[in-house]
Amino acid sequence: MSGVEGSAVRAARDVQVAFSRLRRRWRDVSDIRGLTPSQASVLTVLGKDGPASASALAAKEGVRPQSMAATLAVLDTQGLIRRDPDPDDGRRQVVSLTGAGRAWHEGNRVAREEWLVQALHERLTEDERRTVIAAMALLERAARP
Template structure:
C-alpha cells in the first residue's frame, strides 16, 4: 500500500471511493437540471455559497473556494454584471465590501435548489423504501461528522 493508505482499513478506502463516485454522479446530474445562464462552475459555486451562507467579502469567498483573490474578483465582477450579486459596505468595517445576492441572484439560487431537491426527492421516493430512506438520512448524519478538507 502507499504511504497515505498504509494505516487505512480496506472498508474505509472502499467507503471513500464509493462516496466520491456517487457524489460526483449526483453533482453532474443536479447540474443538468437547471439553467446555468451560461455561468461557469466557479460562478455557480459562488452563488451557491452566498445563497447558503449569506454575504461575504471577496477575500472570504476566495479563501472558502480555495482560489486567488484576483480570480474571485473576476467571478464576482461577472456575476455583478449579470445583476446576480451586489456589493455593499461592511457595516463592521467600512473599508471592506460584502458581496450578497440580488433578487435575481436569490431567484437563481432558489430555483437551482428547488429543481435539485424535487428531482432527488422523487427519485428517492420512487426507488427506495421508507426504511432505505431512513438509512440514507442516518448515513448523511455520519458523513456530516467528517472534518472539512
C-alpha cells in the same frame, strides 16, 4: 494504505463516486444560464451563508483575490450580486445577492431537492430510504473534525 481496513477504502471510494454522480445530476437539473462552475458556486455560497467580502469569498472558494474579482465582475454585470460599503470598514465592500441572484439560488435549490426527492421515492424502497438516512448520519459523524 497500510493499517487501514479494506472496507474503509471501499467505503471511501463508493462515497466519492456517489457524491460525484449526485453533483453531476444536480448540475443537470440546475439553471446554469451560462454561468461557470465558479460563478454558480459563489452564488450558492452567498445564498447559503449571506453577504461576504470578496476576500472572504476568495478564501472560502480557495481562489486568489484576483480570480474572485473577475468572477464577481461577471456576476455584477448579470445583475446577480450587488456590492455595498462594509459598515465596519469603508475601504471594503460587502457582496450580496440581488433579487435576481436570490431567485436563481432558490430556484436551483428547489430544483435539486425536487429531483432528489423524486429519485429516492421512485428508485428506493422505504427500508432503503431509511438506510440512506442512517448512512447520512454516519457520514456526518465521519466528517466532523
